Amino acid sequence: MEDKVFVFTIGTAGSGKSYFTSSFSDYLDFKKIDHAIVNLDPGADFLPYEPDVDVREWITVDDVMEKYNVGPNGAQIVSADLIATKAEDILDELDLYSADYVLVDTPGQMELFTLRSSSEIIIQTFGRQNCVSVFLFDPVISQRASGFTSMVFMYSSAVMRLNIPQIPVLSKADLLPEHDVKRILTWSRDTDALYDDVSKEKGLSRDLFHLLREAGLIRPLIPVSAKTGEGMDDVYDIVQEIYYGGEDLESMRF
Amino acid sequence: MEDKVFVFTIGTAGSGKSYFTSSFSDYLDFKKIDHAIVNLDPGADFLPYEPDVDVREWITVDDVMEKYNVGPNGAQIVSADLIATKAEDILDELDLYSADYVLVDTPGQMELFTLRSSSEIIIQTFGRQNCVSVFLFDPVISQRASGFTSMVFMYSSAVMRLNIPQIPVLSKADLLPEHDVKRILTWSRDTDALYDDVSKEKGLSRDLFHLLREAGLIRPLIPVSAKTGEGMDDVYDIVQEIYYGGEDLESMRF
Numbered sequence: 001m002e003d004k005v006f007v008f009t010i011g012t013a014g015s016g017k018s019y020f021t022s023s024f025s026d027y028l029d030f031k032k033i034d035h036a037i038v039n040l041d042p043g044a045d046f047l048p049y050e051p052d053v054d055v056r057e058w059i060t061v062d063d064v065m066e067k068y069n070v071g072p073n074g075a076q077i078v079s080a081d082l083i084a085t086k087a088e089d090i091l092d093e094l095d096l097y098s099a100d101y102v103l104v105d106t107p108g109q110m111e112l113f114t115l116r117s118s119s120e121i122i123i124q125t126f127g128r129q130n131c132v133s134v135f136l137f138d139p140v141i142s143q144r145a146s147g148f149t150s151m152v153f154m155y156s157s158a159v160m161r162l163n164i165p166q167i168p169v170l171s172k173a174d175l176l177p178e179h180d181v182k183r184i185l186t187w188s189r190d191t192d193a194l195y196d197d198v199s200k201e202k203g204l205s206r207d208l209f210h211l212l213r214e215a216g217l218i219r220p221l222i223p224v225s226a227k228t229g230e231g232m233d234d235v236y237d238i239v240q241e242i243y244y245g246g247e248d249l250e251s252m253r254f
Numbered sequence: 255m256e257d258k259v260f261v262f263t264i265g266t267a268g269s270g271k272s273y274f275t276s277s278f279s280d281y282l283d284f285k286k287i288d289h290a291i292v293n294l295d296p297g298a299d300f301l302p303y304e305p306d307v308d309v310r311e312w313i314t315v316d317d318v319m320e321k322y323n324v325g326p327n328g329a330q331i332v333s334a335d336l337i338a339t340k341a342e343d344i345l346d347e348l349d350l351y352s353a354d355y356v357l358v359d360t361p362g363q364m365e366l367f368t369l370r371s372s373s374e375i376i377i378q379t380f381g382r383q384n385c386v387s388v389f390l391f392d393p394v395i396s397q398r399a400s401g402f403t404s405m406v407f408m409y410s411s412a413v414m415r416l417n418i419p420q421i422p423v424l425s426k427a428d429l430l431p432e433h434d435v436k437r438i439l440t441w442s443r444d445t446d447a448l449y450d451d452v453s454k455e456k457g458l459s460r461d462l463f464h465l466l467r468e469a470g471l472i473r474p475l476i477p478v479s480a481k482t483g484e485g486m487d488d489v490y491d492i493v494q495e496i497y498y499g500g501e502d503l504e505s506m507r508f
Contacts, residue, residue, distance in 0.1 A: 012365045013331050045325030061326045071299030072315045072326045073362035077267050108327035109363045111266045115395055115404065141369055150369065150415040157407035160400055163456050202417050208469050215465035 004094070005243055006126050008104045010114060010158055011136030012151075016171040019226035020136060021105040022049040027232035028101060035101035036094055040122070042079040043108055048226075051105075053093045055083050077116075080107050084118035087125035101239075114158045123164060131164045132242055134235060136171035137221060142184050143176065145197035149212075156217050165242050173223035173230060181223055188221040258348070259497055260380050262358045264368060264412055265390030266405075270425040273480035274390060275359040276303035281486035282355060289355035290348055294376070296333035297362055302480075305359075307347045309337050331370075334361050338372035341379035355493075368412045377418060385418045386496055388489060390425035391475060396438050397430065399451035403466075410471050419496050427477035427484060435477055442475040 007024070009017045021037060028035045039051040043061035059082045065075040094102060106113040113119050123131050135155050141147040159166050168188075173181050187194040191213035195206050212218050222238075224231030261278070263271045275291060282289045293305040297315035313336045319329040348356060360367040367373050377385050389409050395401040413420050422442075427435050441448040445467035449460050466472050476492075478485030 012369055013327070013363070041327070043325060043327040045328055065326075071297060072319075072330060073267070073295070073297040074299055076326060076330070076363075109267070109330075109365060111364055111408075115266055115392070115401075115408075138369070146414055146417070147369075150411045153407045153411035153414060154365075154369075157404045157411065160407060161404040163400070211465045211469035215462050215469070216459075 004099060004102050004130060005239065006102045006104055006131045007239060008106055008131065008133035008162075008164075009136065010106055010110060010133045010162075010166070011171065012110045012138055012141075012154065013108050015110075015136040015138040016226060017108075017136060018044070018047055018049070018105055020134065020169075020171060020224065021103050022047075023224075023226035023229055024134075024232055024235065025049055025103055027229060027236065028103075031236070033101060034097075034099045035103060036097040036099035038090055038094070038102060038104045040083055040104055040113070041107045042083060043076055044105075047105070052097055052099075053090050055086055055090070058086050058089065059083060076107075076109065076112060080109075080112035081116060081118050083107075084121040087122045091125065110154065110158070114161050119162060123162060128164060132239055133158070133162060133164055133166045135159075135166050135168050137168060137184075139170060139172045139176050139184075142170060143180055144201065145187060145194055146201050148184060148187050149194065149198060152212070152218055167235060167238050168219055168221050169231065169235065170221045170223045172225060172227075174225040174227045185221055185223060188218060191218055194218070258353060258356050258384055259493065260356045260358055260385045261493060262360055262385065262387035262416075262418075263390065264360055264364060264387045264416075264420070265425065266364045266392055266395075266408065267362050269364075269390040269392040270480060271362075271390060272298070272301055272303070272359055274388065274423075274425060274478065275357050276301075277478075277480035277483055278388075278486055278489065279303055279357055281483060281490065282357075285490070287355060288351075288353050289357060290351040290353035292344060292348070292356060292358045294337055294358055294367070295361045296337060297330055298359075301359070306351055306353075307344050309340055309344070312340050312343065313337060330361075330363065330366060334363075334366035335370060335372050337361075338375035341376045345379065364408065364412070368415050373416060377416060382418060386493055387412070387416060387418055387420045389413075389420050389422050391422060391438075393424060393426045393429050393438075396424060397434055398455065399441060399448055400455050402438060402441050403448065403452060406466070406472055421489060421492050422473055422475050423485065423489060424475045424477045426479060426481075428479040428481045439475055439477060442472060445472055448472070 036052040038053045042059040059079050061075045061079045064079040137151045191209045195209040222234045265271050290306040292307045296313040315329045315333045318333040391405045445463045449463040476488045
């Protein structure tokens with residue numbers, strides 16, 4: 001398995017994880033790059049792709065609700081925790097595929113994966129050095145400067161917790177007017193601009209933003225669109241850089 | 255409604271929001287302080303308290319699953335968004351109570367409330383100046399230095415998004431051995447100690463931690479326990495300080 005690269009898709013509920021996975025798979029198809037898709041979301045209702053390995057073979061939120069007699073909240077937690085017990089089975093199934101890339105779609109709520117220990121067990125089992133993640137900034141939340149900053153903190157939380165290189169992207173860029181995309185990308189590159197716009201929404205210290213920049217929390221975003229395929233090549237190039245090029249891994253981790 | 259103080263309980267799934275709400279209510283009972291409890295979680299299976307106003311009167315995740323023909327993931331998002339439409343109804347029902355304090359228990363997954371616009375609408379409707387939140391640090395995740403730091407970022411995300419004073423507490427302190435509680439409290443007060451312990455787990459820059467401290471992201475935690483009632487008086491005192499004392503509000507917001 002040493003030569004497989006696992007690309008996790010991480011993001012808050014509704015940020016477009018499954019559509020990104022689908023579109024990135026189409027891109028790899030187009031490039032004729034062997035890959036497989038793993039669905040790790042036991043609560044997925046509908047997937048816009050055909051998973052090669054699907055954790056729902058073993059665990060579904062509906063089954064957990066029935067079997068453990070818990071409601072939807074509890075069942076999501078239990079089933080997200082249970083997926084860790086299937087990490088080895090997933091690897092075994094992946095052995096059937098000659099895939100250089102494995103795209104891993106994660107559970108609907110970000111905190112069910114990143115904050116709970118299942119993510120740690122899965123990354124450990126897959127091999128930490130083979131894992132990278134694409135973190136999706138929700139476009140609607142990122143439209144306002146304070147929402148964008150809030151996403152920066154969510155992203156930082158995932159970086160700190162997962163301890164694998166993470167690529168921050170602006171998801172569903174096609175949904176937003178072009179000038180909104182431009183403004184968000186500017187915020188991700190220019191903390192002064194971000195500060196100016198946040199301070200129009202609320203009173204905040206300029207120092208905070210300088211320090212966030214100094215701390216490396218705010219990093220340039222790549223705009224992507226599952227609909228138009230925009231940005232898939234950029235994401236692919238960065239993944240390649242991380243594994244085969246000279247990309248400084250520490251800079252992807254803080 | 256101007257004289258009511260709304261105390262939201264915020265935290266990731268499983269961090270003990272409902273038990274905190276219940277225990278804080280017991281404390282207010284003991285102090286003979288009029289209060290009401292609002293449950294905002296449309297997916298709550300079981301509540302350890304009797305809510306005075308319950309959003310499940312109008313919306314439940316189970317109903318949404320059936321009515322909109324969506325699975326548990328989608329239904330949680332839809333129902334968490336729908337609660338915003340009930341903000342006025344909740345206020346109307348609260349008018350029946352002579353409550354100085356209103357304890358508000360929020361949806362199971364943190365991101366369903368803090369990141370989505372329902373929180374903004376609800377806080378706006380209740381009156382931003384009357385709202386404060388208690389943010390629960392999950393004790394199991396906070397046991398490791400990198401997990402604690404990850405929680406700091408989740409907390410910062412909520413501070414930035416909600417724009418109301420937030421009181422960070424270490425939840426379920428009774429669950430942890432005493433020396434673990436001590437270590438976590440030390441991390442929340444001494445960034446050098448936090449850095450030393452994080453760097454045992456992974457390679458990280460010391461600068462990052464200095465900057466997080468400088469930025470005011472890391473703030474002293476109050477240990478609380480719903481089981482023993484520990485810390486409820488401290489939380490109450492801080493809420494009082496915020497509304498009636500000289501507490502510097504900006505320092506609660508960054």
